[in-house]
Amino acid sequence: MYLRKPWDWPKLWGMNLQQIRNPHWIFPGQVLFLDISNGRARLTMGSDSQGIPTVKLNPQVESSPLPPEGIPTISPELIAPFLTQPLIVEPDTLEASPRIVALPKGHTMASPGTQVYVRGDVSKATRYQIYRPAKPLVDPATKKIIAYQAEYLGTTNLVEPPSGPDAVSVFRVDGIEREVGVGDRLVIAPPREFLNYTPHAPAKPISGDIVSIYGDLSMAAKNSVVALNRGADDGLERGDVLALWHNSRMVKDSTAPGKPEIELPDRRVGVMMVFRTFKHVAYALILSADEPVEVADRFTQP
Incomplete structure (x- = not known):
């Protein structure tokens, strides 16, 4: 039997002289195993030759592409x-x-x-x-x-x-x-403006009426343009979001004796956004409407 020199013995056990002098140190590249048996947990040292692959983890950035364009508030x-x-x-x-x-x-x-x-x-x-x-x-x-x-x-x-x-x-x-x-x-001819529509509530409480539906229509719906009897002098600005209301109205109660007149309450029917203002007039696009909108319907802050 051939005996190696004493300073070669640690190599047989996968160790170096620094580990012999400092057995409690752990060095890069070592393979450690967690052994849980007989109610105890122990760390033991192994090597890549035991069939366990080495996985190296490196920091990396994960990214996802942005949409090609922002979502417009108004078409x-x-x-x-x-x-x-x-x-x-x-x-x-x-x-x-x-x-x-x-x-x-x-x-x-x-x-x-x-x-x-x-x-x-x-x-x-x-x-x-x-x-x-x-x-x-x-x-x-x-x-x-x-x-x-x-x-x-x-x-x-x-x-x-x-x-x-x-x-x-x-x-x-x-x-x-x-x-x-x-x-x-x-x-x-007015100068060209940079137009930016950022939806927001009016800066102060405001109310008014619809004075016209563009295109000489009798009723408006979603995506219709309407003229308002309030403008820049009243505090309206581009991007203001307003609530649309049907005014209260009087009807006869045919279910009661004598058919008395009763008042129906105001009803909120939609939302619109101002996109252009003048001195005393503003134009708004109806964004949503549950019922047809008519001239003289009113608006308020949302």
């Missing part, structure tokens, strides 16, 4: 036509706005490239939008006209400024959506 195609045109003309603006007074000889309507003659103050800008007052908006409470819902016609540019305070100026029609004629009005 853009529903309100796009209302964002690029004036839509509302205040009564004082209507009275002061320049007006088309004549067309070239032989013309009854203007088309792109046509020069038109305008009277009024055009000193504040050279580019204007053309509109036609189409519908007065009447406040149900005061019975007064609070604004005019304008019909957008096109754009025009100043060619020849007036020579005097009351002289005629010449404009060239650039682009139109409908034919332009005598009596149509000019309003300064």
Whole structure:
């Protein structure tokens, strides 16, 4: 029998001299086994040769892709036509706005490239939008006209400024959506805005009425656009979420003797969100409605 040298003996047991001197130390790479037998638990040292694989764990980052786009609060195609045109003309603006007074000889309507003659103050800008007052908006409470819902016609540019305070100026029609004629009005083209719709409750308590349903409809439902008799001067701003209510009404109780009149309570029927504001008017998109919404239905903070 061949006997190894004494300093080789620890290698037979899978140990090194440092472990002989410090048997209580544990070193990287060692394999430890937990032995539970005879009511006791013991740790023993083994090796990879015993058939137990070594698993190395390394820190890593788990990730998941974000959605390609955020979830929009309002579908853009529903309100796009209302964002690029004036839509509302205040009564004082209507009275002061320049007006088309004549067309070239032989013309009854203007088309792109046509020069038109305008009277009024055009000193504040050279580019204007053309509109036609189409519908007065009447406040149900005061019975007064609070604004005019304008019909957008096109754009025009100043060619020849007036020579005097009351002289005629010449404009060239650039682009139109409908034919332009005598009596149509000019309003300064507003600058482009960065539009951000973050739904939130109004900053203060507010209430009012629906004055118009866009499209001359008698009733509105989800995704309809309605005009309100409150605007920026009343504290409304883009993103305000409002509750829709049917007003209380009187009905006859046909189940009781004499059929007396009784009052039905107010009923909340939906929610809408403001997406554009003017001085005394705002436009909102109906987000949900349990029942058809009508002109003179009221709104409050949610």
